[in-house]
Amino acid sequence: xxxxxxxxxxxxxxxxxxxxxGLWHNFGGNADVSxxxxxxxxxxxxxxCHFDLADNYGPPPGSAEECFGRLLQQDFAAHRDEMFIxxxxxxxxxxxxxxxxxxxxxxxxxxxxxxxxxxxxxVDVFYSHRxxxxxxxxxxxxxxxxxxxxxxxLYVGLSKYSPAQFNRAxxxxxxxxxPCLLHQFRYNLLDRACETTALPEVEEQQTGSIVFSPLAQGxxxxxxxxxxxxxxxxxxxxxxxxxxxKVAADQARVAALQQIADNAGLSLTQLALRWLLRRREITSVxxxxxxxxxxxxxxxxSGQPPLPQDVLDAIDALN
Ligand SMILES: NC(=O)c1ccc[n+]([C@@H]2O[C@H](COP(=O)([O-])OP(=O)(O)OC[C@H]3O[C@@H](n4cnc5c(N)ncnc54)[C@H](OP(=O)(O)O)[C@@H]3O)[C@@H](O)[C@H]2O)c1
Numbered sequence: 508x509x510x511x512x513x514x515x516x517x518x519x520x521x522x523x524x525x526x527x528x529g530l531w532h533n534f535g536g537n538a539d540v541s542x543x544x545x546x547x548x549x550x551x552x553x554x555x556c557h558f559d560l561a562d563n564y565g566p567p568p569g570s571a572e573e574c575f576g577r578l579l580q581q582d583f584a585a586h587r588d589e590m591f592i593x594x595x596x597x598x599x600x601x602x603x604x605x606x607x608x609x610x611x612x613x614x615x616x617x618x619x620x621x622x623x624x625x626x627x628x629x630v631d632v633f634y635s636h637r638x639x640x641x642x643x644x645x646x647x648x649x650x651x652x653x654x655x656x657x658x659x660x661l662y663v664g665l666s667k668y669s670p671a672q673f674n675r676a677x678x679x680x681x682x683x684x685x686p687c688l689l690h691q692f693r694y695n696l697l698d699r700a701c702e703t704t705a706l707p708e709v710e711e712q713q714t715g716s717i718v719f720s721p722l723a724q725g726x727x728x729x730x731x732x733x734x735x736x737x738x739x740x741x742x743x744x745x746x747x748x749x750x751x752x753k754v755a756a757d758q759a760r761v762a763a764l765q766q767i768a769d770n771a772g773l774s775l776t777q778l779a780l781r782w783l784l785r786r787r788e789i790t791s792v793x794x795x796x797x798x799x800x801x802x803x804x805x806x807x808x809s810g811q812p813p814l815p816q817d818v819l820d821a822i823d824a825l826n
Contacts, residue, residue: 511554516715597636609639
């Protein structure tokens, strides 16, 4: 196993591991707590010190933060300062007009609820999980600033903002002397949209960036090429973001990528992660491994030599 490499988050003092662990689907109500404990422990051993959460991660919403918080308190409390923990608010969490989106009311109540579930005094990063078309950006940004000034977050981040929204938000945050630490958005071999949207803006604003669904929720491991594994995310009845139809729609492209990986003597997982790490604007690749073995395979993508040019060209030729 190569040693985990760290990258600086924009112009900040923060270093993040090239591979970070997200808790979107793997720490919820149905997860095996002993596997979750093992994943945190192994992640820390491997140098994966950044854990990415959100209030709505589970399912059900809130359960990933509860599971993580319990484990932190029981087994990892002495390691809090070695960890970089993020959470987010901005998706539906509770009924009524204040349970969703980007108002000051929702974001600050959401952060308080997250801190209670995780049994933490503060998070390292608090994100606006998505832009809100109906709330003035000033209000959303004001809530992020307040989260830092109140000591409940050390840094702030933005997720899934358009280039114009991201630029404006970064300007507002800089004016308040609470610079944006990180932009979080999707990037993988099947979805390269951010190459012309988020990535140029991250460079321009000199923030960090962290990319999610690097394996397209598992499709870019090649696991669906031979059928539907029973324990996979697409087979899970509570998975609303990946199902057999979505898998089928991308199957031909995944098969072509698998061929490129085979020709290069790499697993498709390694190809997918190392391809993302070729971009220096990316601070960290946010994986959603569900088992220790998956985590280990993903971690080993850090510290590898750049992919050969002919492999990069073959990938580009598919678009
Ligand atoms: N800001 C946002 O709006 C947003 C949105 C989505 C995600 N995120 C963040 O990004 C994180 C990662 O997203 P993601 O879960 O979609 O990432 P992903 O790494 O693309 O997908 C994770 C899934 O891939 C499979 N997998 C991972 N490593 C594997 C390996 N080595 N071998 C075989 N299968 C492997 C597992 O599928 P099986 O379960 O089928 O085994 C796992 O559930 C989330 O946890 C969250 O923190 C943020």
